Amino acid sequence: MNDERVDGRKLRFEHRRAEVLRAATEHALDHGLANLSLRKVAQSVGVSHATLVHHFSTKDELVAEIVDLVLAQSLALPDLADDDPEPLETIWRRATSDEGRRYVRLFTAITGHAMHDNPTLRDAVARSMQQRTSLLAAGLVRHGCPEAEAAALATSMLATLRGLLVDLLATDDEKRVRAAFEDLAGELGRRSARWPPPDVQS
Amino acid sequence: MNDERVDGRKLRFEHRRAEVLRAATEHALDHGLANLSLRKVAQSVGVSHATLVHHFSTKDELVAEIVDLVLAQSLALPDLADDDPEPLETIWRRATSDEGRRYVRLFTAITGHAMHDNPTLRDAVARSMQQRTSLLAAGLVRHGCPEAEAAALATSMLATLRGLLVDLLATDDEKRVRAAFEDLAGELGRRSARWPPPDVQS
Structure with missing residues (x-):
């Protein structure tokens, strides 16, 4: 315990660093990563360039921390509450909210950047992606999906949801994409009707 | 007709331009668009920087032409032959071939770049995306899908396929993603069994 004595200055430093990281992440959510520079972030966040370099050293280090934060946040989106009567609708409503779209947009940009030489x-x-798939597969099993098909279904569902959200962000065709989401939900309903009742499984 | 007399030099110029564009597209397929510069492309293609500027003026113009070429090519991938006994398997085999993956990778990178300020x-x-969806919807109708659900199903199918391919490129988890594709194909088979026979529809 004595080794972990709190140093007031260190705490303030860490607090300040986290605050700058949050503000830099907001900047990336608005503008993406493509033209991000320490100078632009410093200006937008309202700190000096020297402060930013002091906290993050390089643009690459700052980007890495932003990416971790955004991926963790995107990961939190599809959490399913076990007593939610319409979990898929909840996921969709969250992801297509104004705040959800900002995260999906940056997640899509990050995925694009990840395709070459990175x-x-x-x-x-x-x-x-692997963590989200495992989480969703576990949620599906809790909802009665046979273990043998949970990983494939989770993979396919997340692919569909990601694909629909990218379509929505690129085309703005709310009506067609919403119809496709309802089609997916309907098919999933028909499919889950084939699952054995929970008491048979346990 | 006389107005369209062929100028030999102009033809050679156009031919040379198309050849440079193809080579620049190969460069982008290998390295993406993020760090693309006229200088790097000139070096990789084996022409002078001046020649590249002569043909394309700016990096933005070159990128726009590469994007058009790649999107047109990606568009060609999901064409369904009416007598193909397993059209979905054919699409998947083409998209996951080495050449298909290069196009999917660049398409994903382009989509990522399209998310902010572009x-x-x-x-x-x-x-x-809209053209591909219309093409697939028309193909589904030819295969017996009721008109009323064709656009939603095409939107959802393309979303799933794009999402699965991105998962595959990001995670390299061939087995899990292949199982998800087979799950999708199985569900589609069950679904099409519910469609009215073609003679009832016509």
Whole structure:
């Protein structure tokens, strides 16, 4: 315990650093990563360039921390409450809210950046996708999906949801994409009707 | 007709321009658009920087032409032959071939770039998605899908396929993603069994 004595200055430093990171992430949510520079972020966040360099050293380090934050936040979106009567609708409503769209937009931009010559970013995206798939698969099993098909269904559902959201952000065709989401929900309803009742499984 | 007399030099110029564009597109397929510069492309294609500027003026113009070419090519991928016994499997096999993956990777990178502050790129991606959806919807109707559900199903199917391909490129988890594709194909088979037989529809 004595080794973990709190140093007031260090705490203020950490607090300030987290605050700057949050503000830099807001900047990335609005403008993406493509033209991000420490100078622009410093200006937008309202700190000096020297302060930013002091906290994050390089643009790459700052981007890495923004990406971790955004992937963790995107990961939180599809959490399913076990007593939610319409979990899929809840996921969709959250992801298509104004705030949800900002995260999906930056997640899509990050995924695009991860496609070429960027193994660190690619690993972060891969880890996020695998974690989300496992979380959703576990949620599906709790909702009665047979274990044997949970991973494939979770993979396919997340792919569809991501794909629909990208379509929505690119085309703004709310009506067609909403119809496709309802089609997905209807098919999933028909499918879950084939699952054995929970008491048979346990 | 006389107005369209062929100028030999102009033809050679156009031919040379198309050849440079194809080579520049190969460069983008390998390295993406993020760090693309006229100088790097000139070096990789084996022409002088002056020649590249002569043909394309600016990096933005070159990128716009590469994007058009890649989106048109990605658009060609999901064409369904009416007598193909397993059209979905054919689409998947083409998209996951080495050459298909290069196009999907660049398409994903382009989509990522289209997310922030780039209305031209966003319009190009939106147009490509809408065209692909219409093409697939028409193909589904030819395969017996009721008109009323064709647009929603085409939107959802393309979203799933794009999402699965991005998952595959990011995670390299061939087994899990292939299982999800087979799950999708199985569900589609069950669904099409509910469609009225073609002679009832016509």
